[in-house]
Ligand SMILES: Nc1ncnc2c1ncn2[C@@H]1O[C@H](COP(=O)(O)OP(=O)(O)OP(=O)(O)O)[C@@H](O)[C@H]1O
């Protein structure tokens with residue numbers, strides 16, 4: 161038992177690693193602050209475009225969304241990180257991760273929002289247009305707010321996945337939380353920093369998980 | 384526009400309307416001309432094209448051919464700003480179609496602010512006045528889900544009349560209501576009529592038609608079969624199809 165505690169919950173090691181873990185946490189938060197809003201914004205654009213039935217929009221859009229949903233995000237990151245310099249583009253690890261997350265995440269958010277938009281009855285559009293609102297105004301004031309509310313649990317759930325996924329940024333040496341924890345582990349020969357990082361992730365996500373179950377409960381109750 | 388001409392000009396002037404949905408020929412050359420302050424009542428069996436005709440009058444449906452002028456504006460002209468034109472054409476739907484995420488006042492103010500360009504304060508004032516006209520002044524803060532069907536439909540009417548339209552189109556405004564709520568909506572419609580509103584009403588409320596309509600139009604299979612005063616159409620229908628329809632309504 162003592163052996164186990166010494167290995168996985170070594171307070172000394174955790175304390176020593178805490179400054180570098182904090183730096184990692186900071187980077188992870190920055191990453192979340194970039195990935196979630198970018199992904200949401202991209203998702204809104206994709207979802208709104210899906211309203212257009214024209215084949216010139218419809219098929220490229222489906223191909224785009226399907227591709228980035230099916231493509232493993234880890235491989236995508238490596239491709240971008242290794243590939244962009246060949247194209248003469250130097251944007252650093254953070255930029256690469258931001259692009260990769262944008263491509264992957266916006267497609268997921270987009271599909272969720274599209275389902276939300278499709279859940280709004282046609283009569284809402286007709287009522288809004290009959291009062292003279294333009295198509296864009298109708299989307300912005302009438303359809304999207306209701307669509308978002310209808311799929312809020314799915315949006316939160318997806319955001320949870322995005323936050324967890326930020327740890328893959330470690331493969332391109334972006335010093336986020338998991339990357340820093342592994343650095344600390346390799347220096348101390350002790351996995352306690354990894355455990356500490358897991359605890360930090362848990363503390364960060366648990367309130368969101370709670371919120372999610374309440375939202376889901378409410379969504380079921382509303383039916 | 385010459386004001387002398389304007390008084391004589393019909394508010395709705397839809398001529399030779401055809402509408403196809405794919406292979407389906409839904410309107411087969413319909414003329415609907417509505418004068419100022421007139422209340423035209425449209426009846427006919429299900430699927431005869433009543434809703435489609437009404438929706439052509441604000442271009443929710445675009446006719447396959449024909450012309451639609453409303454208050455002198457050519458709705459089918461590509462240069463017409465349809466959103467501006469629709470401000471003058473109020474529409475009320477069978478399913479109310481209130482925005483569920485907004486209060487009654489929010490429902491009414493949205494177009495006032497975003498289309499008519501009113502400030503929030505002005506829009507609130509106009510909305511409250513419109514809600515008062517439909518007898519719901521005290522429900523301004525209520526959400527649609529907190530209102531009865533009849534109240535929702537009256538908010539929908541307020542949403543339309545707040546924009547001061549030149550004509551109101553009603554598509555079966557009471558068909559989705561419990562019988563005891565129909566009267567309130569009809570009373571609002573009657574008060575609109577007394578205030579001089581031009582109206583086109585698709586409905587099965589024959590008693591209302593008898594009491595309030597200037598003209599009754601009977602449609603079947605995409606054409607106007609017969610029209611005239613309520614006394615003419617209900618009392619002495621000329622066409623066998625009209626008689627058959629009215630007979631079957633009595634049962
Ligand atoms: N968007 C559409 N696409 C295809 N067919 C349509 C569409 N809208 C209406 N129709 C068809 O056109 C015909 C006329 O419909 P419309 O709604 O105008 O009839 P209505 O007289 O209003 O009937 P009801 O009394 O049932 O409301 C029907 O056969 C209907 O199925």
Ligand SMILES: [Mg+2]
Nearest residue numbers: 433434435554
């Ligand atoms: Mg109809």
